[in-house]
Amino acid sequence: xxTTSLLSTAEPPPVSWPQVRVDVSLSPGREDAAEPVRQAxxxxxxxxxxxxxxxxxxxxxxxxxxxxxxxxxxxxxxxRAALEQRAIxxxxxxxxxxxxxxxxxxxxxxxxxxxxTANRWRTEGKIFALTKGGVLYYPRYAFDEVxxxxxxxxxxxxxxxxxSPYRLASWFxxxxxxxxxxxxxxxxxxxxxxxxxxAREHVRGPTHG
Numbered sequence: 652x653x654t655t656s657l658l659s660t661a662e663p664p665p666v667s668w669p670q671v672r673v674d675v676s677l678s679p680g681r682e683d684a685a686e687p688v689r690q691a692x693x694x695x696x697x698x699x700x701x702x703x704x705x706x707x708x709x710x711x712x713x714x715x716x717x718x719x720x721x722x723x724x725x726x727x728x729x730x731r732a733a734l735e736q737r738a739i740x741x742x743x744x745x746x747x748x749x750x751x752x753x754x755x756x757x758x759x760x761x762x763x764x765x766x767x768t769a770n771r772w773r774t775e776g777k778i779f780a781l782t783k784g785g786v787l788y789y790p791r792y793a794f795d796e797v798x799x800x801x802x803x804x805x806x807x808x809x810x811x812x813x814x815s816p817y818r819l820a821s822w823f824x825x826x827x828x829x830x831x832x833x834x835x836x837x838x839x840x841x842x843x844x845x846x847x848x849x850a851r852e853h854v855r856g857p858t859h860g
Contacts, residue, residue, distance in 0.1 A: 742820045746836060747791035748781070754789060758798050777805045779816050790820065792836040803843035807835070810850040822853065829853075 749757075755765025762768075769789055772778045777800040780787040793804045811819060823836040829849040830838050838846050 738821060739817070742817070742824050745824045748788035749791060751787060751789065754798055772800050776808050779808060779819050781816050781820055790823070790836070792823070792839055801839050803839055803846055806847045807850045810847065810854060
């Protein structure tokens with residue numbers, strides 16, 4: 652017995668219009684005309700309903716467009732953008748910046764995975780890095796003479812928890828009144844405990860007594 656695919660022989664499904672009931676009121680004695688009029692109105696009722704819905708949608712869209720058009724847009728603050736650009740330039744100019752590979756090669760020229768050590772330290776919260784051009788750069792001041800992480804850097808990062816890498820770098824690069832006007836990065840070797848205190852005071856914010 653041969654079989655025929657239902658997909659190839661099935662008729663397309665009929666269009667299902669909304670069911671709208673139409674009542675026709677006629678004068679006495681004209682009941683014979685009620686049915687043809689009712690059928691005609693019944694046939695055009697779905698089209699009238701669709702047109703009404705479409706018109707409502709258009710009105711709604713126009714209202715939304717009007718609200719959007721009347722909503723002010725916050726533009727670029729040119730002064731603030733210029734200040735931020737200068738701050739970022741100062742961060743990168745203030746110290747040497749090394750890639751993970753450079754750190755790995757300097758520590759061990761024959762390392763098979765020179766990226767791994769610095770990236771692991773960053774994950775462990777011992778150091779931080781800035782992304783520039785899709786590459787991670789680590790500040791030289793975060794390491795000692797043999798390129799091991801300064802323990803005080805990890806202490807500062809734990810105090811400044813939640814800070815973005817650029818905000819961290821800005822703090823290390825900015826002059827600090829708790830350090831006699833010195834930059835924190837300049838005091839890592841000289842007085843690391845004072846740097847941690849300065850970080851705590853920074854988080855605490857200005858006090859008034």
